[in-house]
Amino acid sequence: MSISFPQRSGLTRRRFINGLGAGCVAAALPHPASAMASASGIVPAQASSLWNLTVDHTRISLDNKSLNAPCIGGSVPGPILRWQQGDTVSISVENRLRHEDTSIHWHGVRVPSDMDGVPGLSFAGIKPGDTFTYRFRVHQSGTYWYHSHSGMQEAQGLYGAIVIDPVHPDPNQCDRDYVIVLSEWTDVSPMDMISNLKMQDDYYTFRQRTAASFPKEAREAGNAWTALKDRLAWSRMRMAVTDISDVSGVIYTYLLNGHAPDMNWNGLFRPGERVRLRFINASSMTLFDVRIPGLEMLIVQADGNDVEPVPVDEFRIGVAETYDVIIRPQDERPYTIFAQSEDRTGYARGTLAPRQGMIGTIPPMDPRPVRTMIDMGMGTMKPGETMDDMSMPGHDMPTMDMPEMSADHTEHMHHMGPMAMPPMEVDDPGLPPLNVENQNVAVMPVDRLGSPGDGLEDNGRRVLNYKQLRATRPGADPRPPTREIILHLTGNMERYIWGFNGRKYSESGPIRLKKGERVRFTLINDTMMEHPIHLHGLWSELENGQGEFRPYKHTIIAQPGSRLSYLVTADVAGTWAYHCHLMLHMDLGMFRTVIVE
């Protein structure tokens, strides 16, 4: 089966149905203005190994924001690609953009590095008028996604879902299967966003602490003096507790399968059916908190890999992460899929219902989170306190500089005995400098894998945290790491510069790994924002206390002020991208190359 998405001629209903198979006849056809083939969220009826994709500009208007979006077949998101594990797939990508290169990166899919689609690293990109054919064997199964790695096209609509059928029977087979792509829509160009943020870092934040919000804070703090002291302390640090998302609902309309909230995406079910929802966060700058009021969600897959089912009411999905959940709605009524942005400036929403056209109740948004000293990497310190104020018997400053062993690491040592442990090389850059490119040092970074994230702690709901992710099968590589690479995530919000170890990409060298090497990556987040860190080409096995059943991920949220580690087997040679998946952070320096040689 080959799906061709022609340019300009537009997508007729007939072609739409032909393209996606008969399975989608019952699906809601989206608002005609957006002409989105994939907007039904319904997975194509059959897997195919042959695909033709055409990238072109298409004028799309959503929520009164009109954009000449670079996208595939005039559709945002692009078509859902369904592959079969074990097949060799061949995907031709034709670039019909007039003056821009393009590329497609298969996010989370293990491919040879020249098929990874990163211009400058994997290949030279696809020039206007050219066609590039990606061809690789599919080793894995699960839910993934693809997006452009050229310019800032992924922020404007060049992304879509990938569903890979497993060779073995799928333990999570359901009566219905929907892809839920969360993303953003704006008519502001990403270059303008960067330019504005370089001039004023809180350009898109209209939820700051003000004189008007002071009485409320004073009430919450107990008295005015405490609230004032807290404000002064943050102001002294030149930081804002309201610094949650760099770009907000002020310009973004949040989309669910290409539907703005008022378009209300519809998915159908019959009461009693098991429904699988494959959540993909394809946004460029927004973490979403997802729930379906009235339904328990069973998390069964994270980043394409099956995990032991975790029942939750809510989960946070970082940019570029995927989660598969199973729900079992029993009642003959509509349910709302509610995905609020982390900064609570907006939400994406859709309705699951037994009949077409039903509208679920939209819950109110939660209060916006505020950052704390934990996010600053100051542990339990109070605002305004310094390290000198802390009496820490037996814990003097210099030890902070030393590579500390994580709890998991120590656990390994106990297991294997010190003799079995190969000599460990530690690449430790030490504390990052306070310089033009870095404004904060997390002096007491903490393990936050057990936390669902800022704004979700103690909200009365069962919210997923990383410690709960347990793979259904043991890891493929039981070897302990022979090397640890410590990296600090750094940045200067005021100047809007991002990087690792106080340096942006252009001032840094590649991270070199030997082929077959087993490496522990330790991330210390010195900034007060989340960074979803994505390593191309190789799995990131999160050391979350699940031992050999640690989850395999491709994107890991490093929470502010936290320290975490994951294991990597450098089993595929090549040059790989390694970066924060907040697109503006990546483009402004939080990017490295990892060379496996």
Add this chain to the structure above:
Amino acid sequence: MKQILPLAALLVIPLANATPAWAVQTTDHAADAPSDTPVVSVGHISPVMDQGRYFHGILDEFEGRYAASGTDFRWDGEAWYGSDYNKLWLKTEGTLERGRLHDGDHELLYSRAISPYFDIQGGVRADIDDGPTRTWGALGIQGLALYQFEVQATAYVSDRGRFAARFEGSYDFLLTNRLILQPQAELNLYTKSDTGRQVGAGLSDVDTGLRLRYELWRKFAPYIAFTYAGYLTQARRIAHDHGEETGSLRLTVGIRSWF
């Protein structure tokens, strides 16, 4: 002016070298340490754009200062072009008072980022208005101080061997997210008097305002204000002797905008 040119040239030279080695903090064991053998990207395409250059301009003050004796018009703005580390600044301010332009001060500066919040700046300043023209070499610091005060301090040396200094500061006090009260002050000091320009030795003049702006959108905010401009100490006597106003508090209306 002759003495100033070499100084200005010296300050502008680093522009040619975008990132001098001393700007990069090297760490001994960082896995991503700068490499001696840079990796050549395929097709020389950079996967990111972290060396971008930007261009912005802002008019902080663009206002009419009302008084029964006559309305003054004042502007104070700046524009910059450059990268994270190196920028070229143009700053300009002046007051139109009864058809006469005074306090016309224009600076061309190179600035270099030196810390998380501060830049050093150096270049030339020219006092060009309806008074006698003066030229100065300038060296200063600009940035965001503790408690989020915007501050600038600049020292000047003139072509006649005189010295001057200027201190500027402002603070944005958010009443709401769009209604912002901004106290602002500028102080000028000189080592010698210059009667032609109403300048006195010591603390010479002050220009201050309390502006209440409403950000209709980020880049456009009308404001109302009380402003005070006045001469101090010796300059006050000079102005008095010339029969000029020594200082006045005025109701002011203006627009703050930027691009």
